[in-house]
Amino acid sequence: MQEVLTRFSSSLDHTPVRAWSLIVTIYGDCVMPRGGELWLGTLTELLGALDVEAGSTRTAMSRLARDGFLKRRRVGRTSHYALSADAMARSHRAEAVIYRTHAPQAAPGWDLVVALPPARPDRKALAEAGYQSLSPGLFVRPHHAKGVRFPGAIHLSATGDDALLAQTVYALDDIAARYHTFIEASRVLARHAEGAAPLEALAIRVALVHAFRRITLRDPHLAASALPADWPADEAYAAFAALYHTVRPASELWLDAHGQNAKGPLPPPDIAHRFADAPEEADA
Numbered sequence: 249m250q251e252v253l254t255r256f257s258s259s260l261d262h263t264p265v266r267a268w269s270l271i272v273t274i275y276g277d278c279v280m281p282r283g284g285e286l287w288l289g290t291l292t293e294l295l296g297a298l299d300v301e302a303g304s305t306r307t308a309m310s311r312l313a314r315d316g317f318l319k320r321r322r323v324g325r326t327s328h329y330a331l332s333a334d335a336m337a338r339s340h341r342a343e344a345v346i347y348r349t350h351a352p353q354a355a356p357g358w359d360l361v362v363a364l365p366p367a368r369p370d371r372k373a374l375a376e377a378g379y380q381s382l383s384p385g386l387f388v389r390p391h392h393a394k395g396v397r398f399p400g401a402i403h404l405s406a407t408g409d410d411a412l413l414a415q416t417v418y419a420l421d422d423i424a425a426r427y428h429t430f431i432e433a434s435r436v437l438a439r440h441a442e443g444a445a446p447l448e449a450l451a452i453r454v455a456l457v458h459a460f461r462r463i464t465l466r467d468p469h470l471a472a473s474a475l476p477a478d479w480p481a482d483e484a485y486a487a488f489a490a491l492y493h494t495v496r497p498a499s500e501l502w503l504d505a506h507g508q509n510a511k512g513p514l515p516p517p518d519i520a521h522r523f524a525d526a527p528e529e530a531d532a
Contacts, residue, residue, distance in 0.1 A: 253298060253455045256437050260429055260459045267300050267308035272317070273458040275331055276339040278450075278503060281517040285321075285330035287508040297451040321510055328510040345469070346461055347522035349489050351481035354390035356471045358413065360404040361387040367400030374398070378468065380417050388417060390470050410474035418468055420476065426463045427484040433459070434487045441494045446502035449495040456495070460488045489523055 257265055274294065279286045288309065295305050309329055312318045318329040331339060345352060363369055363385045377396045379387035397403065414420060434456065441452055467481060500517065507514035 253437075253451060256433050256455055257459060260426070260433055261462065265458070267295065267304045268311055270295065270298060270300065270454065270458055271305075271308055271312060273461055274454055275318075275335070276342055276461075277454065277457045278499075278507075278517075279514075280331060280336065280339045280343070281519045282503065282507065282514040283509060284336055285328055285509040286514070287510070288327040288329065290506055290508050291329075293506065294447075294450060294454070297447050298454060323510045326510075330509075342461065342465060343522070346457070346464055347489075347492075347519075348485055348525045349523055350525060351464070351467070351485050352469045352525075354392070354469055354471045356407065356410060356473050357391035358406045358408075358410075359389050359391055359395065360406055361398060362402040362404065363387065363398075364400055364402065369398035369401050380468075382417060388413070390468055390474070410471055411476075414468075414470050414474035418470070423463070423467050424476070424480055426466075427480040430459060430463055430484050431480065431487050434491050438491050438494065441491060444495060444498060446498045446505070449498035450502045453492065453495045453499045456488065456491055460484070493523075 271291065274291065275284070275286070288306075291309075292302050292305050296302070309318065309320075309327075313320050313329065316332055317335045319332050321328045321330065359379075360382075361369065361374065361379055368385075374387050378389040378392070380389065382388045391405065395403065437452060437456065441449070444452060463484070464481075469481075503514060503517075
């Protein structure tokens with residue numbers, strides 16, 4: 249199974265899969281819905297099924313704790329790590345984008361920020377709010393109903409040629425190619441999913457979510473008027489949802505039996521809201 253998962257991951261992205269990035273995926277997919285905390289021993293066993301060595305796991309956990317993504321708690325001789333408040337909020341935002349049957353789409357129009365010296369908005373804060381640089385001092389994102397205000401900036405709303413602006417700002421051809429590759433690779437992975445043992449099913453689930461997360465969180469999820477007619481996001485979302493539902497029951501069995509936090513077995517998952525989007529909502 250490790251060879252299958254390695255081929256799946258390498259077919260989608262030629263850069264090495266980092267242990268810390270896999271852990272972020274595991275916490276967002278499996279741990280957050282079960283309270284947000286996990287025993288290091290459970291995580292080490294799961295990552296072993298993904299060919300990650302225990303030493304690499306410990307190093308990655310130390311990094312994530314140092315960066316404020318996780319909080320460490322010792323109980324006797326065991327270590328348990330929980331999502332920080334900020335990481336929990338970020339994971340919930342990512343969850344709303346990933347676990348859908350259709351790709352989300354923005355409303356038509358654009359939000360612009362004109363950064364004025366000397367109190368220019370922080371570029372990292374702009375990027376986290378979804379803004380991309382259009383020209384020096386000018387940043388753009390698809391229109392959001394809930395605006396973000398930056399001191400030292402002028403905020404504008406704009407309409408126009410959505411498709412032209414989108415092609416100027418975003419690498420849409422690259423995103424589309426990644427979606428197409430994911431669709432084909434997930435079909436191959438699906439052949440190994442039926443009847444998988446619980447730990448194998450969980451390893452497939454983590455690899456699947458990790459690969460899809462790395463694509464869809466790069467997607468700006470533009471308005472339909474800004475996208476090419478053959479945009480493949482909806483097909484990729486459908487492929488992701490189908491394979492996720494195939495492996496989820498067996499994977500939850502492994503988490504039920506082996507998942508531990510500082511208080512004991514993990515609580516049942518709260519995931520009824522995942523994949524609850526209706527077509528009309530996704531297209532809104």
